[in-house]
Amino acid sequence: MHTIAAISTPNAVGGIAVIRISGSNAFAVAERIFKPFNNKKISDMEGYTCCYGIAHDNNERIDDCILTAFKAPHSYTGEDVIEISCHGGLFISKKILRTALKNGAENAEAGEFTKRAFMNGKLDLTQAEAVMDIISAKSDMELKIAEELREGAAFKKARNCSDKLVKILGDLAAWADYPEEDIPEVEPNQLAEELKTVRNELFSLVENYDAGRIIREGVSTVIVGKPNVGKSTLFNCLAGCERSIVTDISGTTRDVVEESVRIGDIILRLSDTAGIHETQDIIEGIGIGIAEKMIDSSELVIAVFDGSCPCTEDDLKLIDRIKNKKSLAVINKSDAEQVFDSEMIKSKNIPIVYISAKENNIEQLNIAVQNLFKINSEIFSSVPAANERQKRCIEKALESVDNAVNMLKNGEFLDAVTVVIDEAEQYLLELTGEKITETVVNEVFSRFCVGK
Ligand code: GDP
Numbered sequence: 001m002h003t004i005a006a007i008s009t010p011n012a013v014g015g016i017a018v019i020r021i022s023g024s025n026a027f028a029v030a031e032r033i034f035k036p037f038n039n040k041k042i043s044d045m046e047g048y049t050c051c052y053g054i055a056h057d058n059n060e061r062i063d064d065c066i067l068t069a070f071k072a073p074h075s076y077t078g079e080d081v082i083e084i085s086c087h088g089g090l091f092i093s094k095k096i097l098r099t100a101l102k103n104g105a106e107n108a109e110a111g112e113f114t115k116r117a118f119m120n121g122k123l124d125l126t127q128a129e130a131v132m133d134i135i136s137a138k139s140d141m142e143l144k145i146a147e148e149l150r151e152g153a154a155f156k157k158a159r160n161c162s163d164k165l166v167k168i169l170g171d172l173a174a175w176a177d178y179p180e181e182d183i184p185e186v187e188p189n190q191l192a193e194e195l196k197t198v199r200n201e202l203f204s205l206v207e208n209y210d211a212g213r214i215i216r217e218g219v220s221t222v223i224v225g226k227p228n229v230g231k232s233t234l235f236n237c238l239a240g241c242e243r244s245i246v247t248d249i250s251g252t253t254r255d256v257v258e259e260s261v262r263i264g265d266i267i268l269r270l271s272d273t274a275g276i277h278e279t280q281d282i283i284e285g286i287g288i289g290i291a292e293k294m295i296d297s298s299e300l301v302i303a304v305f306d307g308s309c310p311c312t313e314d315d316l317k318l319i320d321r322i323k324n325k326k327s328l329a330v331i332n333k334s335d336a337e338q339v340f341d342s343e344m345i346k347s348k349n350i351p352i353v354y355i356s357a358k359e360n361n362i363e364q365l366n367i368a369v370q371n372l373f374k375i376n377s378e379i380f381s382s383v384p385a386a387n388e389r390q391k392r393c394i395e396k397a398l399e400s401v402d403n404a405v406n407m408l409k410n411g412e413f414l415d416a417v418t419v420v421i422d423e424a425e426q427y428l429l430e431l432t433g434e435k436i437t438e439t440v441v442n443e444v445f446s447r448f449c450v451g452k
Pocket of ligand 1: 225229334357
């Protein structure tokens with residue numbers, strides 16, 4: 001495999017930058033572009049050691065750097081790896097990278113270092129995916145889950161299930177292939193029981209998927225309501241800064257403004273929208289169209305009503321629009337005299353909270369959000385699938401195991417049951433990456449950044 005190089009630190013100015021080179025020629029490339037001050041040969045360096053020297057382009061000095069050597073297989077990728085830490089200027093790091101490319105290395109693709117770690121058996125696919133989650137973690141909880149996955153929690157569980165399925169398949173094959181031998185008969189009820197334990201273990205990997213996803217990605221939330229009810233004021237109150245324009249002229253917010261806010265353990269990915277009402281204003285009309293679409297696509301709708309005004313036709317339409325969504329009805333302006341009739345909202349069983357966005361009194365809303373998305377502390381007793389790909393594999397394996405159990409119950413031929421159990425096993429191998437198509441591998445790693 002060719003030797004690859006990339007800048008592994010962000011594309012920004014910083015204290016240091018790291019250029020990573022991986023592959024069988026990594027040491028040879030480094031030899032051509034780096035001169036240690038101790039005049040020793042880089043190829044003689046032991047793994048996990050470093051030296052101080054000059055990175056140069058054909059003897060023209062670029063920068064004083066530290067070079068760290070990793071010898072295969074004891075490196076991130078499992079190959080020989082050189083990391084050059086230079087001063088963190090974009091020009092310097094790019095120049096060192098260009099020099100490495102001139103001297104035998106090739107540009108690394110997105111995620112190629114981690115892809116090589118996967119190809120060389122340093123990581124299974126769930127662990128490789130967890131690397132990305134560790135990089136993008138925004139909270140302690142998110143980091144904790146990603147680290148457990150990085151340590152192989154999902155892999156171990158999937159492997160455990162897979163081992164059990166292989167044992168069952170082995171028993172079935174032995175019984176079917178060598179009937180004349182003294183092999184105990186396979187008992188369908190016992191087989192079904194064994195499959196059920198596999199089922200429960202697989203289920204624990206998907207049951208907390210939504211809670212895990214909420215911790216990782218937050219809840220896509222849209223704030224809607226007719227003009228002037230206080231949507232932007234609430235948005236700013238939640239976001240803690242003046243992002244939306246607040247005026248008392250109807251229809252000020254014409255685009256969608258976005259912000260992530262944390263309420264307890266929950267991150268809301270908030271969108272403030274143009275007021276939803278009948279309008280002749282074309283620009284505002286576009287904003288309203290977006291708001292309508294966002295009601296459909298958001299996980300949580302915060303519908304704001306003006307407590308100081310009577311309930312109008314637009315309010316009723318909105319209530320009707322959100323009645324089947326996960327939503328909260330926020331009656332705003334509780335500091336003013338209350339005339340809004342909330343009977344219609346109550347009749348649709350939408351939870352109601354009373355707030356004053358203007359006076360920053362939104363405690364009821366905070367509590368209601370946390371109640372709606374309770375993060376069960378049990379999420380940590382079983383690490384959930386980290387992404388849709390993993391979830392899909394587990395669900396398919398689950399479905400096959402369930403089918404096998406039902407087939408056993410219905411007294412179907414064991415040959416047919418074997419095929420379905422084998423199918424479950426294949427999905428688990430796909431989950432861990434032990435049996436996977438190149439397209440899926442490329443898809444997984446394309447989501448990484450270059451240099452990782
Ligand atoms: P939007 O059109 O729904 O985004 O409404 P804005 O946030 O722009 O607010 C419209 C008007 O209502 C502004 O004059 C706000 O100061 C006022 N307003 C917002 N929240 C409250 C509140 O809790 N109490 C009172 N009394 N006025 C509010």
